[in-house]
Amino acid sequence: MKKKSGVWNQTIERLELYKLQSVTVKQPFWYKKRDLYNVVFHTAGGDLAYRALPAEILKEMNYSLYKIETSTKAWM
Numbered sequence: 001m002k003k004k005s006g007v008w009n010q011t012i013e014r015l016e017l018y019k020l021q022s023v024t025v026k027q028p029f030w031y032k033k034r035d036l037y038n039v040v041f042h043t044a045g046g047d048l049a050y051r052a053l054p055a056e057i058l059k060e061m062n063y064s065l066y067k068i069e070t071s072t073k074a075w076m
Contacts, residue, residue: 001041003048015041015048017064018073025058 001015024040031037035055041048 001048003050013048015043017068018071019043019045020065020068023061023065 001017003013003015005011005013020041020043022042024042026038026040027036028038031052036052037055037058039050039053039057039061041050
């Protein structure tokens with residue numbers, strides 16, 4: 001998973017899904033009407049936050065978490 005940010009100074013953050021430790025999903029009350037969510041991925045190296053994601057992403061994330069749990073790849 002990749003996250004790009006910045007206009008002049010572009011930053012690219014990369015997240016290896018098999019190194020994922022936990023996920024936090026929050027929905028502020030002003031996002032409810034548009035069905036948007038904030039998602040934070042937690043790893044040992046730090047957090048990677050995504051803001052204002054649509055609800056469809058939660059279904060894809062659920063499948064990704066399943067694949068992580070069933071993976072035999074070592075994360076350390």
